[in-house]
Amino acid sequence: MLRFVTIRLLRAGLTVLSVMTFAFVVLRMSGDPAQVLLGPDVPQNIVQDFRDRWGLDDPIWRQYLSYLRAMLQGDFGLSMRDRSPAIDLVVERIPATLQLTIPALILQLALGIPAGIYAALKRGTLADRGVIVMAIIGFTVPSFVMGLLLVLVFAVVLGALPSGGASSWQHAILPVLTMSIGGIGVLARFSRSAMIEVMGQPYIRTASAKGVRWSDVVRKHALPNAAVPIVTIVGFMVGSLIAGAIIVETIFSWPGMGRLLIVSVTNRDLAVVQCILLLVAAVMVVSNLTVDLLYGWIDPRLRQAPPTH
Amino acid sequence: MQLSLFWLVAMIACAIFVDVLRPFPITQMNLGTRLAPPGTPGHWLGTDELGRDVLSRLIQSVRSSLVIAFGATLLSAFFGTLLGFMAAKFRGVVEHVVVMLADFQAALPFLIMSLAVLAFFGSSMPLLVCLMGFYGWERYARITRGLAISANAQGYAAAVVQLGATPSRVYLRHILPNVASTLIVSMTLTFPEIILMESSLSFLGLGVQPPDTSLGNMVGFGREYLTTAPWIMLSPATVIVLTTLAISLAGDWLRDRLDPTLDSIS
Numbered sequence: 001m002l003r004f005v006t007i008r009l010l011r012a013g014l015t016v017l018s019v020m021t022f023a024f025v026v027l028r029m030s031g032d033p034a035q036v037l038l039g040p041d042v043p044q045n046i047v048q049d050f051r052d053r054w055g056l057d058d059p060i061w062r063q064y065l066s067y068l069r070a071m072l073q074g075d076f077g078l079s080m081r082d083r084s085p086a087i088d089l090v091v092e093r094i095p096a097t098l099q100l101t102i103p104a105l106i107l108q109l110a111l112g113i114p115a116g117i118y119a120a121l122k123r124g125t126l127a128d129r130g131v132i133v134m135a136i137i138g139f140t141v142p143s144f145v146m147g148l149l150l151v152l153v154f155a156v157v158l159g160a161l162p163s164g165g166a167s168s169w170q171h172a173i174l175p176v177l178t179m180s181i182g183g184i185g186v187l188a189r190f191s192r193s194a195m196i197e198v199m200g201q202p203y204i205r206t207a208s209a210k211g212v213r214w215s216d217v218v219r220k221h222a223l224p225n226a227a228v229p230i231v232t233i234v235g236f237m238v239g240s241l242i243a244g245a246i247i248v249e250t251i252f253s254w255p256g257m258g259r260l261l262i263v264s265v266t267n268r269d270l271a272v273v274q275c276i277l278l279l280v281a282a283v284m285v286v287s288n289l290t291v292d293l294l295y296g297w298i299d300p301r302l303r304q305a306p307p308t309h
Numbered sequence: 310m311q312l313s314l315f316w317l318v319a320m321i322a323c324a325i326f327v328d329v330l331r332p333f334p335i336t337q338m339n340l341g342t343r344l345a346p347p348g349t350p351g352h353w354l355g356t357d358e359l360g361r362d363v364l365s366r367l368i369q370s371v372r373s374s375l376v377i378a379f380g381a382t383l384l385s386a387f388f389g390t391l392l393g394f395m396a397a398k399f400r401g402v403v404e405h406v407v408v409m410l411a412d413f414q415a416a417l418p419f420l421i422m423s424l425a426v427l428a429f430f431g432s433s434m435p436l437l438v439c440l441m442g443f444y445g446w447e448r449y450a451r452i453t454r455g456l457a458i459s460a461n462a463q464g465y466a467a468a469v470v471q472l473g474a475t476p477s478r479v480y481l482r483h484i485l486p487n488v489a490s491t492l493i494v495s496m497t498l499t500f501p502e503i504i505l506m507e508s509s510l511s512f513l514g515l516g517v518q519p520p521d522t523s524l525g526n527m528v529g530f531g532r533e534y535l536t537t538a539p540w541i542m543l544s545p546a547t548v549i550v551l552t553t554l555a556i557s558l559a560g561d562w563l564r565d566r567l568d569p570t571l572d573s574i575s
Contacts, residue, residue, distance in 0.1 A: 011412060018413040026429050140553040142505045144512045144525070145546040148532060156536050243420040247509055251532070261421070262513055265428040273428045277421065284416045 004296050012289045017068075019281035023274050024067050071278065077271035079264075086271035090257060090279060097256035099172060100248065101241050104179035108237065112184040113230060116191025120199065121218065131188045138185030143244050147178040147251040164253040175252045179244045183237055187230075194229040198222050227298050235291035242280055310562055313555035320552055324372040333362040335369045336520050344538045355540045357531070366522050367544055371552075373523040377438055378503040382496050384442025385503075389449025390492065394480050396450065397457035407454070411447040419444055420509060427515050437516055441507055445499040452495060456488040490567040497560030501553035508549055524549050 051057060058066070070076075076086040119131040154174060155163035162171050198204065199222055207221045208214070246258035253259070257276060264272040323330060332351070339360035347355040347363075354363040396404040423440050430436060457480070460466050469483050508525025510516030517523035524545045531542025 014409060015412045015416045018409060019416055022413065022417075023425075026426060029429070136554065136557075139557060140501070141550050142509060142512075142553075144509060144528060145549060148528070148535060148542060148546070152535060152539055156539075239415075239418040243418040246420060246424070247513065250513060261424060262515075265424050265515060268428055268431075270428060273425050277417070277425045280418065280421050281416045284418070288415060 393453030
């Protein structure tokens with residue numbers, strides 16, 4: 001078990017390192033970092049101070065090391081907009097983004113998994129078809145179309161809900177719905193196929209043949225085995241939630257990190273972009289790590305040898 | 310199934326014969342007929358805020374979106390397969406590097422990585438195609454690596470090696486044809502995802518830039534007129550949904566035909 005956790009932690013660390021390297025390479029390829037991170041009209045002494053601190057006159061490998069050190073100390077440079085540290089700008093937007101992503105994730109888990117399991121147990125019924133249709137919608141309707149359709153129906157035609165802003169909890173309803181609808185369908189479909197696969201296994205037949213109650217067959221024999229593929233897909237969904245937040249916050253003018261990212265990309269405020277990039281990578285690495293550790297917990301077989309790609 | 314194939318053929322025809330089909334040039338403005346609703350004679354899908362014909366812009370957009378998605382799918386299949394084969398051929402360090410790259414890709418949602426690259430370099434058509442060409446490469450790499458390793462263990466690859474074939478000949482002439490059907494099925498999975506990714510970027514105003522137009526970019530500009538002229542946004546949105554739906558259905562059909570073992574990959 002210790003070996004399993006150590007290998008996973010090492011890989012997670014390596015991944016964060018590769019994202020930082022990516023940011024470093026892209027930053028260097030796009031021009032002089034002092035110019036890029038500080039902006040064009042900065043006094044010469046500040047530029048020189050920055051060059052000294054980041055060692056921009058040093059050989060490239062030493063620059064790389066000092067870059068990594070600055071990143072680890074949370075020094076991401078200054079935002080072009082108001083010269084405040086980029087990290088402060090980003091951190092102050094995090095709560096707003098979490099206000100959307102956490103309810104959306106809870107909705108997806110609370111509706112998607114039970115719906116999928118129910119559909120698998122009642123194959124061919126109306127509920128089963130409903131799950132399949134939801135899943136198709138989830139795969140084919142992009143979130144910007146979904147968001148605009150919801151605005152069109154609930155805000156423009158019915159006038160029931162606000163179409164943008166963040167001043168009350170009603171404002172969060174449409175964004176959260178937009179983010180969760182597709183995910184509910186996708187999760188339901190995966191839970192459904194995982195469950196159908198498990199229900200076809202010989203051990204399920206054995207359990208029912210020896211007289212175990214049906215509810216116990218499902219709860220004790222089927223669900224734990226269906227959990228591994230479901231956990232995998234939940235891990236993937238964290239990434240799509242973060243990507244979804246960017247689009248949804250733009251549609252609904254929600255003052256979160258996603259909107260900040262779009263505004264910063266448009267204004268080429270690179271310090272902020274870089275900071276968000278690393279933050280998202282850190283979140284994703286932690287979530288992938290959690291998924292990996294959950295595997296080991298759910299399925300003892302996986303603790304022995306790490307699964308190869 | 311027939312319906313989805315018909316739709317795909319129609320879309321491809323649109324993309325190829327765009328110059329013949331398009332009733333108006335996409336930038337031709339006519340301020341006299343601004344925001345005309347669908348059904349107006351001459352402008353069957355209406356006009357936008359500058360009096361440009363929505364149908365003409367739609368046809369042109371189908372072309373840009375399909376061309377980008379097609380180019381990007383080929384690029385990513387090429388790189389992914391190459392890396393997968395290299396990992397299978399050399400194992401060791403090369404394999405670890407490929408796995409690390411795949412981890413990297415998994416740690417950054419693609420949309421965010423693209424936004425970062427576009428922020429540093431600015432948006433242009435070649436950059437956009439190359440960027441989209443990175444989409445899903447790790448899927449091909451994983452599949453080809455696994456299949457190539459198992460092919461190496463099978464008789465036919467060993468036999469041609471014994472006959473003195475060079476590695477490139479073994480991989481390109483003998484292993485590639487055997488994994489091709491799996492690769493084609495994966496391409497039908499990646500293709501609609503790239504269309505959605507490109508439309509999302511264009512919707513955010515960071516993909517295809519005006520005066521060029523793409524489906525996502527039309528939806529993005531149509532958003533401003535959601536209350537007064539929803540058709541500007543609804544027609545490209547419908548095309549996006551129908552196209553991705555048609556490709557997914559066609560892909561499912563192809564998968565059943567070509568490779569029944571692929572059920573779990575998506």
